[in-house]
Amino acid sequence: MAFSGAGPSRAAEGAAEAGWDQFRGPAGTGHAAVAGLPMTWSDTENVVWKTPIPGKGWSTPLVRDGQVWLTSATEEGKEFWAYCLERSTGKILHAVKLFTSAAPEPLGNGLNSYASPTGFLEKGRVYLHFGSYGTACLDTVTFQEIWRRTDLPCRHYRGPGSSVFPWKDTIILTMDGVDVQYLVALDKKTGATVWKTDRNTAFDDLDATGKPVMEGDLRKAYSTPILIQTGAITQLVSTGSRATVGYDPDTGKERWRSCYKGFSNAAQPAWVDGLLVLNTGHGKATLRAYRITEATAGDITEALVWEQTKFIPTRSSPLVVEGLIYVVADNGFFSAVDPRDGNLLYSERTGGSVSASPLFADGHIYFCNERGDCYVIQPGREYRELAHNTLPEGLMAGPAAVGDALFLRSKTHLYLIRKAP
Helix, strand or coil: CCEECCCCCHHHHHHCCCCECCCCCCCCCCEECCCCCCCCCCCCCCEEEEEECCCECCCCCEEECCEEEEEEECCCCCEEEEEEEECCCCCEEEEEEEEECCCCCCCCCCCCCCCCCCCEEECCEEEEEECECCEEEEECCCCCEEEEECCCCCCCCCCCCCCCEEECCEEEEEEECCCCEEEEEEECCCCCEEEEEECCCCCCCECCCCCEHHHHHHHCECCCCEEEEECCEEEEEEEECCEEEEECCCCCCEEEEEECCCECECCCCEEECCEEEEECCECCCCEEEEECCCCCCEECCCCCCEEECCCCCCCCCCEEECCEEEEECCCCEEEEECCCCCCEEEEEECCCCCCCCCEEECCEEEEECCCCEEEEECCCCCCCEEEEEECCCCCCCCCEEECCEEEEECCCEEEEEECCC
16 A cells, blocks of 8 residues: 555646656666655655565666656565556556566575566666566557567576666666676667677686686676767776676677676766776775776776775665765665765765665756665765755665656665755
């Protein structure tokens, strides 16, 4: 049952049609062009509705044309579901079991779910992805399935995590498992493979018997690509275990790569003033900065501009706001980094473990942690906390902002948060 609070205005609904269509929003950067968001909320304060979502899933809600879409899965990973909610009321309009698995591989820890990848929502269609367990395209008007793929192998080992990335008439999927690692572009209309590129990374992780150590942990990753513009050339940048690679998004052809020792990478890179800032992942997470141009090619590992090693997350992605880089470490330290030299401007402990990436909206930075604390921060070269709110169930999914509302997915519910009239 949905919890009904203050009702939304139809004017705000109409102004919000740009929506939240993919992981980290319309540009994939964690930015939302919105205004009038609430600064404070609780389980009841400024709650328009609160709807329980069956199962378990960390995917970010997708919002467009009066609908909210998200994915979930059963706790043990044998059923994979899609849910469509009415944006104004939180009522579940459609629930469908898309895929099943007779023997899903155990996750091994509480940090991931079987429904962590975020899909992509455009006018008339939604693309939903559960890694190797299946990918499907649905009609958002009739709710009918248009196409599906269940033939993209990848042993995720601890569950899927990479989200759908839209590019022109394709969606690009990142399949970084302990057995195989590749990117594949699918035709939006048919689901057919347009191109597929293997990672070809030198892992150097075999033991004396020739088997990968740590059961292959050193080979997998959970990241989602970003686009960067270098002169007339658009590049797709994808972080994987042991290497971050620049690709041609039209063909999948590799342009350059930077290598490191990190693995199980989840954070996206950041792009600021021609500087690519990447996260090396587990092992010892660091931020590394490289100057990328149209001419960048080959192995650029040694062309390092700077490196920062303190308070670097392994899960949440960096956020660029007004020329500064903000990161939230796994242990809750919130830091600002100057991209000119990589120096920390400050690091402030906020408490609690953090997995979700931060959001910049309405002039403020929003981020939530796994125990339910939600912080509102003023961007700048000094730390300034504006609000500290709490939801009881904790949050693993990143926040979404549309119009004058926040969509927050807790471990058990989806909330629409808006200022009470």
